[in-house]
Amino acid sequence: MSLLEVTGLSTEIDTRQGRIRPVDNVTFSVDAGETLGVVGESGSGKTMTGMSIMRLLPPGGEIVGGSIRLDGQELTGLDEGRMRGLRGNRLAMIFQDPMTSLNPVRTVGSQLREAYRIHRGGSRAAATARATDVLGLVGMPRPRERLDDYPHQLSGGMRQRVMIALGLMCDPGLLIADEPTTALDVSIQAQILTLIDDLKSQLSMGVLLVTHDMGVIAEYADRVAVMYGGRMVEQAGVQELFAAPRHRYTEALLAAMPTLELDRSADLATIPGAPPKLLDLPPQCRFAPRCAFATDDCRSTDPALVPAAPGSEHLYACFHPTEVKAQEVVVADRAGTELRQEPRGSDSLVQLFDVHKKFGLRSRRPFGPKRAVHAVSGVTLTIAAGETFGIVGESGCGKTTIGRMLVGLERPSSGSVTFDGRDLAAQGRNVLRRRRRDLQMMFQDSAAALDPRMTVAALIEEPLVAQGVGTRRERRRTVAELLDAVGLPPDAAQRYPHEFSGGQRQRIAMARALALRPKVIVADEPVSALDVSVQAQILNLMRSLQDRYGQTYVVISHDLSLLKYLADRIGVMYLGRLVELGASEDVYSAPRHPYTAGLIKAIPLPESAKAGTERAVGLGGELPSAIDPPSGCHFRTRCPLATDRCAEEVPTLTAGDGLHAVACHHPLTTEPLSIELTPVR
Incomplete structure (x- = not known):
């Protein structure tokens, strides 16, 4: 018997537009010690399937059919008291958005201790010890110190690690991980997923891994289920699905992925149209309106899941599947071909000269010494007009x-940041506000960046109103154009941020940043929350706007394959310092810093599922504290090549x-x- 058995599960939710069914007749199972990966676009029903299993549906939501059995126990009929005893104990969930899931007025330690003591009892000291151990397991630097921090004091990646620790506090039998590494860089992502994988084996824990990253699925899942429009459209073993996908939607998802071997001059493949609204759907294949192979039978009948061969566990629901032959295995070529030595632009637009930034901290004891976080230490950098950095x-x-x-938004502690030849720190508040029309930022956490009391139309229009741009009719037209550009329907304008999935909220943030057509857009993890098809649309959109208007992008990302495709040049940072700088092809084909080599080696690749190659590993060692960084080279405590010189002398950025x-x-x-870096376990 499987650990989790879901049979014919259907969930409905009352909305202002009507009653929708985000989960429709879904059937799957998860065995003890197995990871089932669930993929699909935003709104496909992945998260709502997990929420249905947890019995944490939003107001107006209910399970209207089917069965959910955990260790043989039926969950759909349990009262709230008994269900509460299971959540966080035998059944745990890691949520996608840590900022809205963590209590902002309570410390990290109090939230972790609460989860442990509710289900396991014990003293405060025992709960504190367990919280410290789990934070250490998920790669949190200085875990004991972090117990006294509040969520807003942590970076996005650190908040995500706290969420993962909450899910693991009581060693659950089934862990539902909803985008557990969305905000994490590839090295920590590899550590976290390897950790979950190890715990899965040690504790015979089943894992339901919800993600939009096909590379993560390829390396860490045993089986994969593809969802679209609330239904399962394909299920198979990972290697079989990546080698020979049968459903046309699965084929399109794989084609839309940015990988290391892609030609930077070509646009990413996209899926036209948008997912269905799940309201009053006609009896047809739900992917038919977007499928190039759809025929009349696809538009009149909804296909059922059928085996690819008699007795096969590879199931698909498609009248016109791909041909039954393994696709050619293309192993990512990290050597590159054509090298770009010059940035796209020619004129310097943004310059940083010897920039330092320190954030003061209160002493942990009365009259104790002052402390500071050394966030940026001596960065010098030039960004050209029209390039993507x-x-x-x-x-x-x-x-x-x-x-x-x-x-x-921040002033350097020392050094200068200039835009168009003017030092931003020397500008008055009013002048800087006018300059902000040319400088826009897309924040990593879209849920925290969008005012929940404003409609989408008001959010996108707000920068235009603040800068006095256009008439009311012109602004409304601009809002409509931007919604269409980022792949949202017109009726999204009158809805509120909480009515959208995480990926859809990120599209709203993109539209808002583009409203004033700025010269420079700083995009902080612009597509980290997006599924691959929408990610391809956004990346193509960013490139087309850059070609049309000459925009300059500064893209901050932990997705190295994305940056290789999108960026002209790449700067690699470690603990506040710039350690490598070069054309994207150069950095990936022949990394010169051991840290860069470790990051590249940790990239999860879809090709690994087809070729059976070695799993990605993370960088070894613990990330040092920015309060008291190592002397000399900051990376020396984790570097296999470090010598006494590295501890005594700070290396300078030198061109080769x-x-x-x-x-x-x-x-x-x-x-x-060729460098070998030990993974963290």
């Missing part, structure tokens, strides 16, 4: 702080071939990616 690094390395200084610069006493000169 990517910044990559682990959580807490200073990427977002650099972005906030670029748009004038062309524009490829590295800050390392022992830069890599061997074959790409």
Whole structure:
């Protein structure tokens, strides 16, 4: 018997537009010690399936049919008291958005201790010890100190780690992970997913892994289920699905992924149209309106799940499946071909010169010494007009702080940040407000960045109103155009942010940032919450707008394959310092810093499912504290090449071939990616 058995599950929710069915006749199972990956676009029903299992449906939601059995126990008929005893104990969920899931007025430690003591009892000291252990397991730097922090004091990646720790506090039998690594860089992502995978084996824990990242599915799932329009459209073992997808929707999702071997000059493949609204749907294949292979039978009959062969566990629901043959295995070529040495633009638009940024902290004891977080330390950088500059690094390395200084939201402690030849720190408040028309930022956490009391139309229109741009009719037309550009329907204008999925909220944030057609857009994880099809639309949109208007992008991301495709140049940051800088092809084909090599090696690749290659690993060691960083090279405590010189002397950013610069006493000169870095367990 499977650990979790879901049979014919249907869930309905009352909305202002009518009664929708986000989960429709869904059947699947998860065995103990198995990971089932669930993929699909935003609004396909992935998260609502998990919420139905947890019995945490929104107001107006109810399970209208089917069965959910955990260890043979039926969950649909349990009263709220008994269900509450299961949640967080035998059944746990890691939510996608940590900022809205964590209590902002309580410390991290109090929330972790509460989860443990409710289900396991014990003393405060025992709960504190358990909380410290779990925070350490999920890669939190200085876990004991973090217990006294509030959620807003942590970076997005650190908040996500707290959410994962909450889910693991009581060693649950079934863990539902809803985008558990959305906000994490690839090295921590590899550590976290490896951790979940190890715990799964040690505790015989079943994992339902909800994600839009097909690379994560390829490396960490045993089986995969593809959802569209509230229904399961394909289920198979991971290797079989990636080698030979049968449903046309699965085929389209795989084609839309940005991978390391993609030609940067070509647009990403996209899926036309938008997912169905799940309201008064006609009897047809739900993917038919967007499918190039749809015929009359697809538009009149809803196909059922059928096996790919008699007795096969590969199921699909498609009248016109792909041909039954394995696709050619294309292994990512990290060597690259054509190298770009010059940035796209020619004129300097943004300059950072010896920028430092420190954030003061209160002493932990009365009259104790003052402390400071060294967020950025001595960064010098020039960004040309019209180029796309990517910044990559682990959580807490200073990427977002650099972005906030670029748009004038933070002032450097020392050094200068200039835009169009003018020092932003020297501008008065009114002048800086006018300059903000040319400087816009897309924030990582769209739920926290969008006012929940404003409609989408008002949110997108607000920058235009603040800057006095256009008449009311012109602004409404601009809002409609932007909604269409980011793939949202016209009726989205009158809805509120909480009515959208995480990916849809990120599209709203994109439209808002584009409203004033700024010269520079600092995009902090612009597509981290998006499924691959919408991600492709947004990336193509960003490139087309850049070609049309000459916009400059500074893209902050933990997705290295995305930056290789999108960016002209890439800067790699570690603990506040710029450690490598070069053309994107150069950085990926021949990384010169050991840290960059470790990041690249940790990228989860879809090709691994087809080729059976080695799983990605994370960087070894613990990320040092930015309050008391290591002497000399900050990376030396995790670097296998470190020597005494690295502890005594700070390496400077020195150019090698062309524009490829590295800050390392022992830069890599061997074959790409030959360095071995120990994974964290």
